[in-house]
Amino acid sequence: MARKTGSHSDITGPKIRAAAERLFARHGYAAVSMRQIAAEVGVQAGALYLYTPDKQSLLAGLMRDHLEALIASWKTQTPASHPHDRLRQFVRFHIGYHIDRPDAVFIAYMELRNLEPDRFAEIEALRRSYEAELEAILRDGQAAGVFELADPRLASMALIAMLTGVTNWYREGGRLSRAEVEELYADMALKSVGRVA
Amino acid sequence: MARKTGSHSDITGPKIRAAAERLFARHGYAAVSMRQIAAEVGVQAGALYLYTPDKQSLLAGLMRDHLEALIASWKTQTPASHPHDRLRQFVRFHIGYHIDRPDAVFIAYMELRNLEPDRFAEIEALRRSYEAELEAILRDGQAAGVFELADPRLASMALIAMLTGVTNWYREGGRLSRAEVEELYADMALKSVGRVA
DNA sequence: GTCTATACCCTGATAGAC
DNA sequence: GTCTATCAGGGTATAGAC
Structure with a gap:
């Protein structure tokens, strides 16, 4: 027993x-x-x-673990060389990773206001460092003349919001498969920063 | 006195x-x-x-008032005739309206889980009916051959998330003006559903 | 490492005076 | 229409037995 x-x-x-x-x-x-x-x-x-030690540390720990694992996981990817492929790679990664962890994602984005200033700053810094990865891809693509961007920072915020939003509606076993969702978002993302026809 | x-x-x-x-x-x-x-x-x-009558009714009232006013305000707009212009009009409207009411927006999107089933269903229905406005624009544009969309429903979810995300970072008096932000998002939105070059 | 018991405070909501 | 006073319950966190 x-x-x-x-x-x-x-x-x-x-x-x-x-x-x-x-x-x-x-x-x-x-x-x-x-x-x-x-x-x-x-x-x-x-x-x-x-x-x-207390309830808030429990929350902060969840957020930190999630964001650190997210960033670490992204860094294990072998970078595609062409900006186009690199952005598609980011979209696939971001959506795939987030679809599998809807709870952690939701907490990390929505419970920031329940953190005291020190912890807030720490978690926010992690989030910014992840967003900077996307911004770097956009800037590289812009420098290479592949992307047409009036403002890379705004574009990265817009894309992150679009991609993360997938966790609000995606359901396993729904109308669209994971791979389909990843591809459709990647297509939209690439077009949104592409040259006008 | x-x-x-x-x-x-x-x-x-x-x-x-x-x-x-x-x-x-x-x-x-x-x-x-x-x-x-x-x-x-x-x-x-x-x-x-x-x-x-109680705390939750206070919350539900805020959400209902916000969403009803949002929908009513959108319906006062004279519809542009070309799908291109119509989408640009929606983006401008959505961003402008949301930038002015960050608190109401945040509550309406984030506190749904604190509603009991009946109220949740009511508020959710209002939200869906607003999202359907965008989806209709996309479908019209697709039917007219102006937009290239693999999945209008997914595209509308993606765009709504992108646009609403502006409330997370926009600050009055910041680097970009309201009008600039509206135009930059409209450009990205239009490109994201446009034909590939 | 987990339990029971508990300190102390705050919660939503109501009753009745003014 | 607002106040004061209050109820019963639940909140985080700790102390000390086992």
């Missing part, structure tokens, strides 16, 4: 983060209580504080 | 909605207490219940 109490620090920690991620995404950080998270995990509320 | 207490129902109601809108947008619905709203308005918490 399994012991009722015992050492589970290696699995309880991840379970807490997983439960918090799901609940925060579903109901919002402020609307979720530590008691709810604990109930989801199957421990008492007090036990959570063995794994996080 | 002004009376300390008296009849103010004509101004207190709007003040409550304005305070709630600002606070909900800034901190999130769940994180804001009725006492905070009351303090902002300058009344006691109990007085709020003369104007709303």
Whole structure:
């Protein structure tokens, strides 16, 4: 028989983060209580504080982990050489990665306002550094004369918003497959920064 | 001298909605207490219940008013006849309207999860009916052979997300003027649904 | 490592005086 | 129309037993 109490620090920690991620995404950080998270995990509320100093650190940890993994994952991609291909690669990557992690994405973008200034600045910096990757692609393409851009910074903000929006409506097993969605967004993105006909 | 207490129902109601809108947008619905709203308005918490039956109705009212005004305002526009111009008109309208009301926009998009099923369905229907306006423009343009669209529904979702994202970064008095932002987004939107060069 | 118990505060909402 | 006072419940976080 399994012991009722015992050492589970290696699995309880991840379970807490997983439960918090799901609940925060579903109901919002402020609307979720530590008691709810604990109930989801199957421990008492007090036990959570063995794994996080407080509720906000739990949130900030989720955001940081997500953004760091996102950036690290992007950096493992072998860069396509042509700006056109590079942008298509970014779109595919961004959509694919985000479609698989809708909860983490939602939290990282929407719960920033629940962070105190220091933590906010830290998370915001990570987000900016990811967005800078896209902006660099656009600037390179512009310098190479492949893209026609009045303002690369604005274009990168516009594209990021467009791409991330896919998590608002995409459902596994829906009308369009993942690959189809990736290609359609890539087509729109490429056209939006291309030369006028 | 002004009376300390008296009849103010004509101004207190709007003040409550304005305070709630600002606070909900800034901190999130769940994180804001009725006492905070009351303090902002300058009344006691109990007085709020003369104007709303409960906290959630206050939220739903803000969302409904915003979306109904948005749709009504769009319908006052004289439709441009050419799909090209019509899309540009929509982009200008959408960005202009949203830039002026960042709080209402944020709430209407982000606090849906705090609504109970009935209210959620009502608000969601309003949002869909607005999105359908864009989708209709895209379909018309596709039928006229002006736009090249693999999937009008996906394209409308992509464009709405792109356009609405402007509220995340635009600041009055920033590097780009309103008119510039509207034009740059319109250019990108038009190119994204245009024929390939 | 987890539990029970609890401190202390804030929540939404209501009742009744003025 | 607004106030004060209040209720019952739930919030985060901690203390100390096991």
